[in-house]
Amino acid sequence: MSERIREKLQILTDAAKYDVSCSSSGSSRKNKNKGLGDTGNGICHTYTEDGRCVSLLKILFTNVCIFDCAYCVTRKSNDIKRVAFTVQEVVDLTLNFYRRNYIEGLFLSSGIFKDADHTMERLVRVAKKLRKEHNFNGYIHLKSIPGASDELMHEAGLYADRLSINIEIPTESGLKLLAPDKDHKEMFRPMNYLKNEIILKKEEKKLFRKAPLFTPAGQSSQMIIGAAKESDKDIMYTAAKLYTGFNLKRVYYSGYVPVSNDRRLPGLGSAVPMVRENRLYQTDWLMRFYGFGVKELLNDANPHLDLDIDPKLSWALRNLSCFPMDINKVSLHEILRVPGIGMQSAHKIVAARKFQKLNWDHLKKIGVAINRAKYFITCGSRQFESRDLSAMKIKQFILGGSASKYLKIAQQQLSLF
Amino acid sequence: MGVFIYDSTWTGFLSTIFEIFERRVRPVNITTVGRYMPDVFAQPLHVTTDEVKAERVLAGIAKKISAPAVRKLYACFLSELPGIENTLYAYIRLVFAMKESPERAYADPDVLRVSQVDKMVHREKHRMEAFVRFQLTSDDLYYAAVEPDYNVLPLILNHFKRRYADQRWLIYDLRRDYGIYYDLKTVEEVTLSFNDKSTGSEPSIPLFHEEEALYQALWKDYFKHVNIKERKNDKLHLQHVPKRYWKNLTEKFNLLMW
Structure with missing residues (x-):
């Protein structure tokens, strides 16, 4: 018995791990009547050896699938062992992991067995059982299955904290090539339904405090990076569309890990584009928190992100006319655009300059990366970068002064010889 | 220099602050029973932990700074770092000396230190919630x-x-x-x-x-x-x-x- 469940868990974890989302924040489910669990800001309970956060029990319900998407391990044509959990097994695993403080909740996805409605119904049943029978208030993230009925999606929204549909390939043409059974329109339909439903339920909640929660942590999606030959611009424009068009809370970017010898894809053994993935996340953050428009960061003249330097620095170098800024005068919004100054430092600067003029020492102690910021700001000190440097020169100085963490690895290996 | 020794509890620490202000001693060194190193020249004072005095100090601080800032002081205290009591004392002096709350004057070394130690303690708190x-x-x-x-x-x-x-x-x-x-x-x-x-x-x-x-x-x-x-x-x-x-x-x- 125990060997059976262990095998299932191993197989269905292996199949689910390429879904990078593991966030457990954004919901505010309270523990009612001495039940089990609550949700808050989210906690990463451990980290895998690849350095990714483990916050949820992330598994597939089954890896039986009728689709044949080239980039996916569970594709129909792949010769692997197929297994399925029962509803009770998933419930028991979730509760027992949760009670031991291993996880924040459950992230349940599934291969499409039979059809969309059958699959969705099974996922909803797990969530319903946890909420209704076990008074479980931990985090539940369910996958929305494209093509599932509105009734099922509605029910899912009542029990889940987050729902997600993965766009997978940023361009329609890429998707047609790699996953002929899928198309974006079918993914956008449930996304749109949920978006409207969430807005509606939020309005209700304002009027009636007791109205039930509906997908309080919103929707998310994921794109695979480097499987089709898309540009960074394609990816980020699609992401921007998802954020503004469907109110998505998060878009995840997952560097393609080779899983097949299909000729349409990068071959087995090719490297996972991790630096590119990192730059895309940085761009995503600049869009969502730093007030950048996607067109400022990526456009027809610059369809790709610079892998050597971060996207904010790269924007600043293209727009040297905006600098230097006087750190003691400009608004928070402008401070956020300075390379080397992050969210927290920016807020600290704005708070601290009310008490006194800030100089380089203060900025350094507050946590500003002076090596990058010094080319773009002036402050309460007499010395500042007075040379009229070109963008190319600044980039060289910055790269010369600090090796990127990715470069460091390469250098370490070289110095062995 | 006035050396004050307390019992390493939060109430004990606040009682110490009370004694220091009452005796108008400066400069001071606050240390715990376990950490105190006997010194030929110093005349250490063993502070008696007193709930009422501690309560008065805390109420006085709470009147001048925000509730999150008070919690930061407590978190710093829990760090048990050697000498953190002196940083906290310097911060509290600043609180009573200034008209408005100094909690966001990050250019001041003690304010910045409190904010940094608080961050260290909260990182550990968060780790424990996880681990x-x-x-x-x-x-x-x-x-x-x-x-x-x-x-x-x-x-x-x-x-x-x-x-x-x-x-x-x-x-x-x-x-x-x-x-x-x-x-x-x-x-x-x-x-x-x-x-x-x-x-x-x-x-x-x-x-x-x-x-x-x-x-x-x-x-x-x-x-x-x-x-x-x-x-x-x-x-x-x-x-x-x-x-x-x-x-x-x-x-x-x-x-x-x-």
Whole structure:
């Protein structure tokens, strides 16, 4: 018995791990009547050896699938062992992991067995059982299955904290090539339904405090990076569309890990584009928190992100006319655009300059990366970068002064010889 | 210099502040009974812990600065870092000296230090909320051992009380030798006597619930299989899960063998 469940868990974890989302924040489910669990800001309970956060029990319900998407391990044509959990097994695993403080909740996805409605119904049943029978208030993230009925999606929204549909390939043409059974329109339909439903339920909640929660942590999606030959611009424009068009809370970017010898894809053994993935996340953050428009960061003249330097620095170098800024005068919004100054430092600067003029020492102690910021700001000190440097020169100085963490690895290996 | 020695409790520390202000001594050095190094020239004063005086100091501070800023001072105190009392004293002097609250004057070294130590303590608090690993014993108690860098049990208590409201649990700080125990109603501070030899020949190995071994095995399976080998990144892994925590983590260590 125990060997059976262990095998299932191993197989269905292996199949689910390429879904990078593991966030457990954004919901505010309270523990009612001495039940089990609550949700808050989210906690990463451990980290895998690849350095990714483990916050949820992330598994597939089954890896039986009728689709044949080239980039996916569970594709129909792949010769692997197929297994399925029962509803009770998933419930028991979730509760027992949760009670031991291993996880924040459950992230349940599934291969499409039979059809969309059958699959969705099974996922909803797990969530319903946890909420209704076990008074479980931990985090539940369910996958929305494209093509599932509105009734099922509605029910899912009542029990889940987050729902997600993965766009997978940023361009329609890429998707047609790699996953002929899928198309974006079918993914956008449930996304749109949920978006409207969430807005509606939020309005209700304002009027009636007791109205039930509906997908309080919103929707998310994921794109695979480097499987089709898309540009960074394609990816980020699609992401921007998802954020503004469907109110998505998060878009995840997952560097393609080779899983097949299909000729349409990068071959087995090719490297996972991790630096590119990192730059895309940085761009995503600049869009969502730093007030950048996607067109400022990526456009027809610059369809790709610079892998050597971060996207904010790269924007600043293209727009040297905006600098230097006087750190003691400009608004928070402008401070956020300075390379080397992050969210927290920016807020600290704005708070601290009310008490006194800030100089380089203060900025350094507050946590500003002076090596990058010094080319773009002036402050309460007499010395500042007075040379009229070109963008190319600044980039060289910055790269010369600090090796990127990715470069460091390469250098370490070289110095062995 | 006035040397003040207190009993290393929060109330004791606040009483010390009261004494310092009342005696108008400057400069001062505040230290605990355990840390005090006898000095030929100093005339140390042993402060008597006094709830009323402590309450007055705290109320005075709370009137001048925001509630989150008061909590920061408490968090800093829990860091138990050598000399943190003197930083806190300097901060409190500043609070009473200035018209408006200095809590956001980050260019001041003491204010910045308080904000940084608070961050360190809260990082440890957050880690403990993440790294506590309960093991179910045969009498249905969820037990976890921890060894946090700072004394954070008072800070994580409410989190666990809210979350695990329907199970009995005990989180024990092995380093400071005390724990917090929830009996389905309230949380209490407890001290255990491990390996109590006076009770005779009975081994002191706790008996685990029959299902415990299976769930630890399942968690280890999960931890291993959710990893993507092609993306191996030991540096990042160690940065997030430093080695000093491993011995109390189910996925990193065999907890059942002890």
